[in-house]
Amino acid sequence: MNALNRARHQAREFFGDVAGNPAPEWRTCFSTDGTEEPTGIAPVCPDEDHEEADGSVYVCCPNPVVECDSGPLAAYLVELLNADHSGGGA
């Protein structure tokens, strides 16, 4: 198992524990740093009252919510994580 697959496997165990889903779909989100850009990432919220276009984080939202301190970094991490979510991962 190479380093990427090992890290992916360990992350899936972590996501299963904290998000209740080993391969959640991810979104960028507005976190708590007060900037106007979505600089955080979080799993897509399954709550039907939470509209998909609403990038805020509420009590309905699954963890982990991760502050990335950068809109471009957050967007990149979401694309990488969702590449795994879409079945690109081993």
Ligand SMILES: [Zn+2]
């Ligand atoms: Zn939510």
